[in-house]
Amino acid sequence: MMLAHTELRTRLQTICIVLVAMVVVVTAMKLAKGLLAPVTLGLIVGIVAAPGMRLLARLGIPRAVSASISLLFVGAATVLLIAGLGPIVMDLIGQVPRIEDEIRWWVIDASRAIRGLESVQIELEQSLAEDGKEVEAAMPSLLDALSMAPNFAAQLLTFAGTFFFFTLTQNEIYATVKGKAASLRQADKAVSHYFVTVAAINAGLGAAVFAAMTVIGVPNPILWGAAAFILNFVLYLGPVMLLVALAVVGFTEFNGAYALLPALAYLMLNMTEAQFVTPTLVGQRLQLNPLVVFLAILFGLWLWGPIGGIVSLPLLVWATAFMAHQPQPDPATDADLAPTQA
Template identity: 60%
Template sequence: MDFSWSRGQAKVIVTSLAIIATVALVAGLKSASDFAAPVALGLVVGVVLAPVVNRLSRFGVPRSLSASLALVIAVALLILLVSALGPVLSGLAEQMPKIQREVREWLDEAVRVVRGVDSIGREIEETLSEGGEEAVKQAMPSLVDALWMAPNFAAQSLVFLGTLFFFVLTGEDIYNALPHRAGSLKLADKAVSHYFITVTAINACLGLAVFGAMALLGLPNAMLWGGAAFLLNFVLYLGPIVMLISLLIAGVMNFSGASILLPMLAYLGLNMTEAQFVTPSLVGQQLRLNPLVVFLSILFGLWLWGPIGGVVSLPVLVWAMTLMGKMSATSDKAKVFNSA
């Protein structure tokens, strides 16, 4: 039997196998998200710290000490994150009944205006009154759910910390084992490190500015809003949209008249200033990507691994594009950091 193929047939077969392998890889990463997501996060943080560790090594600092320091910093940040999320979740639980009442009033008023039938409004109100509390209970995790999630979170934290430690410890050895690509890998590491460290500093300043603006406006929990602005700004496009909607709801719940728009407008002004002027000037011209590519990569990361995927998707994209030598300046209208 003759198994010889023409060049065109061989190309089709290779392309088909590549597509099948890609789909299988994505499916595997999706099903193994509890393991793959913290590993990816550990590698990204390790790549961010790699240039700093390499510089310390040139000054005679042992790599084991640098890896231990990175581990201590990561543990401190995890503790800080857990401590910060506690008040946020408890505050959300306290606000859920109030949000439910507001939604009930809006629906009741909308039905009266559009239909002019009070009975429909009363039916909606009764439905929300009967099932609203149950919906809130289902939306918020119970104590059993929290206890069930705790071991999973602890396991993922250990996977993240172990990946980070050993990558920082042996990263130079890994690069030395790939002499053809060592220079490109280190260049990609520098690009990701420059991006992540700079954007983290910018987001921290944005969080402080949002905290100050909300405190001046008299919005409750101003510090929590500042923390939310800091975290959500890592997820480009989608994060600012979530903040705008949340601040609009907060304005409706805490203010009246035209003042309900002040929190949202204050954040919008700060975010536009950061996205249009601060970030592009500090991050640099070389880190510009097509906004569609950025948006799709973030959506893919969120679908694949949830919040962790949304955070690591753009650093991974920057790393891959730099490694392939395809990071190029685009027009001012295609800046990666433009917010929605």
Template identity: 45%
Template sequence: MLFILTIFAVGGIMMWARPVLAPMTFALVVGIVASPLADRLHDWGVPRIAVAAALLVLTSGALVLGFVLLEPLLNSMAARLPEIRAEIEGWVQSASGLVRGIETISNEIEQTVGASDADGAAPELPTVMDALWLAPDLGASVLIFAGTLFFFMLTRTDLYAAAGRFSGTLFQADRAVARYFLAVSIVNVALGVAVAVVMSVIGLNNAVLWGLAAGLLNFILYLGPLTILFGLLIVGMVQFNGAYSLLPPFAFLCLNLIEAQFVTPGFVGQRLRISPLAVFVAIVIGLWLWGPVGAIVALPLTLWLAVLLNARGPADRAT
């Protein structure tokens, strides 16, 4: 009973402290992934404060660049919500005839993004970047992320050294997770390029942006590919007619299956093998606790803990 109550207490605290813990944990995960580069620069004689500042600038710039590159795709999806609504109405009406439920959904969408002004002009939709910068507590989250990442990279060696006999295990876990994510990053870049090329051949609008989104969201196992698959299904139904509208999601599904079943296992190898159930549960819990940030950090934390426990196992048995 004490164990069960502890789990509920920790979960409640993590959810209550989400504004602080989510950006802090995200910064620690980014620091762990970037740790081999920081160690290499420090070995070359670069001061730790310069290494920490450089990695902070690089990682922050990469995150901002990702938002900027994906903004046109997200804005395009938001601008076409009325078309998507009408298309979904047709699907559901022809499939089940639930007209009353569709009218309720339609009214809700019209009140938010599809309604027209009194003069008949459609209201201007805010951009994604406007929503991000106007979001409450965004500045505090950015400050927490930047401060945690900077000071973690600055004092990481000292912090791990304070762990005594476990310091070597901590460094080993960092290196293993970083190597794994380097390999996965190469695979995801290749997947993004393949998706962009295939969608261009099909004739889908914003094919390059869809490839970029596929490569980025593939870091979130299960949920990321499902999001892209659903998005391509909606866009395909809106842009094309007939069976051809199913070609974009079908093509992405084939590419994703090839990547998941053959490319990633062959390229990444058997490193950091974790039960798929454990990965899925970790991602679901992370999404429930901290939203999208939780889904992003769930897998790195699970991998880091798995390597940490596996590395400690033989040493503990030897003692």
């Protein structure tokens, strides 16, 4: 009885120590966001670029040159993404006053249809006006942008340095991990295949959204196609953000039931992709629990913001593939390697 009590106490102490250690680690990761987030992003992008590095190595290109080419390619892709998203963000910000006016007119029309609510109408109009002032005050000023520039530049340099030196010395790093190099490479391969497959699916979704928005008559359809391609990498949350944005654009650009068409068209395309295309092309290779994926993305967003939302799913894929490709002990090999008896 005393022995069982001692074992139970030891087990509870171990659980408490593990929980405290997890809290300390998560807190440290959140406090070190400015350093760890770009470093992790650089490692993830380096893992995704590993097949290209191997291809360049087979062509006889020195690894330092290959790492430089990969860094230039990633930099050019980042500039293109920022250039594509910038007009969309600025357009949505510019729509804020127009959205306020639309909401104000809806409130006025609804209050006119119901007698005796004049006071409610006035209060709602005043609250909307105050909300508009708060939105304008929340908009980042030029001084705010300038104050954030050094931090952004530091994180960008951290990302670039991590990516370059990781791709340059990846073979040496994996060689130092005894007995795990094969599992690490299998995990890298799973992440690369996953990213390439999802990128191809998202490109098809972006093209379909571009075509649908063009037919409907939504302004800047190519930008909405680019947004669908980019935001679909952030599962669940990205499509919801774009759905809300298209609903807002629909109500500001069109009248009547036609205003629902942009959001409904995107919803149908996204559901087709999520329910049929992605499970067929990705689900057979890697099974991930949707709840685990959702919680991982939420945790990443809470921990490191947008960068956390981007790296959370690749990290989950990498960890799942790494655990699934652990080498199994071979009894025959173990017997051959066992020391002989004198």
